[in-house]
Amino acid sequence: MSIIMSVSALLSALLLLASTVSASHYYGGTMTFDPRKNPDGSYRVDIRFKEAYHSCDTSDSWFCGSGNCGSRSTYVSGRLDNSPNGGGWCQTEGVMTRTVSNNSPFQLQKSSCCWIYNTVSNGGNWRLLTHIDLGERSDTSKPNRSPVATTLPIVRIPQNCARNYNLLSCDPDKDQVRCRYGLFSANECGMCNQHAGFTLNQSTCTLSYSVNASRGVYAFELVMEDYPTQNITLNYTAMAAAVRTPFFNASSNPPLSKIPLQFSVEVEAPAPSCIQGEYLPRFLHPTPHHGEHLQARVNQELEFRVKATATYSNITDVVFSGPLNSTKETTTTGEHVINWTPTSENYGQHFPICFIAEAQYGSRNYQSEMRCVIVVVEAAGPRAQVSCTKDTMSVSIERATISGIHGDHLRLNNNASCAVSSNSTHVFTTFSLSGCGTQIEETVEHLLFKNTIVTFDNPNHIITRKNVFEIEVMCKYQKKSSITTRFDAHRPAVNFTERGFGSFSYQFEFFQSGSFRNIRNSNTYPLEYKVGEAIYMEIAPVNVVQNTEVFLESCVATPYDNPNYPISYPIIRNGCGVDETVNIYTSHQPNVKFSMEAFKFIGQYDQVFISCSIIICQANNPNTRCAQGCTNGTQVAPSSHVHKREAAIQTGSHFVSQGPLRLRRSASLTEAISPSLNLNLVFVAGCVMAVVAMVCGMMVYKSRGSKVNYQLVKSDEI
Template sequence: MKAWTRTVCMLALLHIAAGSILSAALNIELLEDRSEQVRGHYSVVSTLPCPAPDEVCEDVNCLDPLSSSPEGVFPSPGWCLRQWQKTIPLNHTSTLQLGSDGAVSLYSRADLSIRSDTNSVNRPPYVSLPPPIRLGAGCPQEIPVHVMDLDGDEIRCHYEKNGLGEFMRLNEETCTLLYGGGGYVGQYSVQIVVEDFPPSVKNQIHTEAKPFSAVSVHLLITVESGADCSTVPQFTGVSPAGGAVIHVLPFGEVHLNITVDSSVSEIAVIGPPGLFISPMETGRDSQSAVTLSWVRGPNQFAHLLSICFAANTQSLQSRIRCIWLQQTRTDPLPPGTELKCMERELQMSLVLPMSFLENLHISDLQLNDPACPVFHNTTHVTTTFSLTGCGTKRMHLGSELLYTNTLRSINPNSTISRVATLILPLACRIPGQQAKAPAFKISIPSEVETFGAVSFWIEFHFPGEGPMAAQTRLPRMRSFPQVREARELRSTGRMETLDLHVFSNCSLDRAELMVGSCVESDTQDFVNTRPLLNHGCAPGNGTFEILTSTSTVRIYRLYLSSLGLMGDTMYVECLVHLCVTTTQTQRCPDPCTDTADKSLVNSILTHNYPIRSGPVRLITAPGTSSTTANPNQNAEPVAQPPTSQVAAASTSHTLDRGAFWVGAVSLAVLLLQVMENVVEQFITD
């Protein structure tokens, strides 16, 4: 396939005034009533000082709230982000201007006609807005324009205006700007239109195809002198991979660690409103890191949101990475549903009509902790669980305290099934209250202040191999395994024994890594899972813990034949947290010891962080020994705490579950406002 490139006209800007627009993006979504208008989602980066909201969007139709994200340092004098929404016509050119500075035009177009190939209305593509782009003079670089299309269409980009330029070209099929390293030092403005085409035009000449719709992005590119091209900052393996898609349920929480292999001046981030960015920290090994977290509350944001980040030194910038947050659509629950939050009892209870679940295997329903009971009779499904147990998570949503759990159906079969599935997020919101006199304040340090910017990851090694080989070669087991110790392969090439390593890079003295539950799945979406660990303990005879002398490493020996793993590949997800005791002579509570020990242990804990492995091969080619086979083949372990719905770092697209289950029950969410055991309202997307 021929890669179409077009010379980009770069307009040199000698000076960027304060309060100027540096870059901007416009994404559009169809309205629910299918009117002859669309919802426009605007993102604008402007120089400091950050302009007032009414300076950016003077139209009275702009929807509140107009939001501002944390500011960036480069290029001088620094920048900030403004985001807003408003309703615009199907075919529209938005003109943005701050003060007397030059105007920026953003073009968009949508088509409400029914597509013949999908029998539905087309969904326009999405384009991300990166932090301001910086290039080193003489340092050739590719600059991807990060785009996504939920219909799976062919995406192409083109420069909106004709012109000639010698040092910047645009690959229209890959949406990549190609910088050859030339050009004068200065700042240059580029505007790109993103269009989607039916997949059938993939090999056609681009001038013959007609696009469905269009969105646009305006970029400011800064070319700087004095750069050493060999010292470009690089993101480490714990950072999320570019293009990853994270599916976020209502009230779901996303946590990401971004780590750079060297000391940098800043890690610049652009993301959705409400994104928390921790202060940057530099570790003992000169690595720089920040932590990102985002909670999906009720919002009118786009269904697909981007988070883009880059590491900046005084003269260079890393390659920009962008990931996508896909807000899972939900439907309202049926009449007769009752969810109560009992604040005094610290409990939540649910009553769900059986008619809503008629296509489900009711016996497969469970909460975050499978050990907590879910009851049913001929008319209703009921469950009551503690806000401090049953896997209930606690988080903050603005000034509110939020408790969340999930009722889901777990298919015990490992094969793809046509049985319907249910994922029902449950949330209890407790509004913030102001304490009355006598007033006092207790200051509790944050996780980052206590443990530092930490990360977690999973690795697989054969017994006696890997970084902990000395302790797995002749292991000390927590309990003696009642299965045959074996490293050889079956005649079919299937591995018999594999060691699961869970790591944390926490350097705090006496910090202990605690592993809660671990599950295994044949598929990357973890729809069907089997337990490997429960509350840190092995649920059967197939998993045994190897005791180590390193408090931030946990190792578990997996006897694969005893676990009943039938597929050729598995994926593993574990819930982990860190613990440190306030008294030096004590150790953190061991979840696997006898509960008869009632001694009080004072400790500080982090949140529970889900981490996932990449694909782990369970078979090898004929003639390959276990000592040469690589269980982590094609795997990119994910260390992105904490999120309940994380796509593997090696995945750039996530398949729609609807392709696997016919007649699946629609996802639904119930929002509970605490009001004397009464449900105040439902929140649906």
């Protein structure tokens, strides 16, 4: 019997130890709630709570502290974000739904050991408490909703740099929000410290750090409360009504709700400079402003971008705290894209997202200010279907969901030549991923092709007063290997139509030698070259247009079939050879022949596309851009200032592209880089993979007058 009791005691001790370990190394947490009345008279309370530890912990160990807390009907949880900096942390969010039989107040609690070990107070227990009052408000006829709040688990500041942390204090009921330190007597905190060197403005929820506080981690256990802006009454089904008044002082009427807001602040070694943008990151456009409201739509993916800079340190990451299932990607241009798709259950609710940019200088890590935004979830927007193939995008939008917009006043990306068709039920279009102004964007994992459907008044005008919204469409492709399966066919001739010149076609071809007699067979595309091998090219009319000449204005090489791709290498600019190996053999002719030595982009890009801009002019006219030839950028091309009466002497610029060119695998490193290539001019590629699999089509709806950022809609959800 004694042996059995000893084993039982040992198991109890081990379980207690396991519970303590799983809940130790605590960085902070918070809880918010949104209640609604059910048709049967009961109440549903949607509760979101975030917690952060050294490792991810998705358990739910909240218990009822007082009142009727009802029963838990659903619960899901998952990781939000993590960072190796600041000791290493992982923040998770749990989404819990509770069903309560009446609307009397109740409290939920959670507590354990311990705060992270290196706090200035040497760690200690922590406690979280949320006070939920479901009394029906006399001003809204609904239960009270808590303020929405979140924060990063740990924020870091150099010892010599003053900083204000504006804690998000938004209330869906437009109540006054206040913040204060938790009280031990009310079970609102574990250590309940009020730290020297920090000041809390309770009315604005701003935590200010002066300077020269001792280095270390400080635990902040705050309580956020909301008060009505005028006297209101809370009505209950099982108890007497209660009056709530605006805040007067700490001993006045109780608040409408209490939620915990707990986090850590680490005071680090002094920085060489406290100026944002030097060592400490500084946010750039298009980063949202602090407190900005972003409108999202049900079942449409919200997207907003964060970009930061620092002169002396390198931006390494953007860490964020947002709703469950939000994600983050980084583009090759240094923007961090945060995405989240609300569901129908989120309609009418408010969701906070906070973010911080992190940078590294040597062994030191620095943080930017913390910014927070509010996402307001609205009803679903336009219903559309976006279909993607390896080289086209097709869009079909239900006309009933874009009422007031005439199909004849829609086009792609302000490009009059790329029309959008319509019938009585749908607006639809199909276009090339490399045409109609389609833009390409690259992240670590995806390639994104984007275009925009816009409204216009007159095809000859560049402004519109009917542009009440824009619809951005997107194809998203997964990158998985170092070989591309896209754009592997010979490019057809490009057709142009211009006043004074009529319709004409030009073809971009590659030749086997400098004699320009034998065209490379179109069936052999993609063409293969050795690095350093001569490439012979010609741009010529399919049918010769009498009394014209072609001017090779510019050529650029890119790893993808898009001349505007951010990774590019200039070959010809303003009619002048930029690459030192380029040769232009003809001038003032209906065609242009040129050559250069093959190269590859640094990294594992195995292909090169060449896109050239050409201008067609009247032959032997000294007033044309063709007659000027190479200008080295010192003269303004006539094409940019031609008057209407001169329009027929030359065309505008037109892009002609061909590729891809594949670089044969080299047996040695010395063969892989051309000695004649100017490596200083080659953009170093940061991504080493290309497209092999399509993910989905997406759509963005932008409404003028609403602060809508990118809202992406998966094609299988709309």
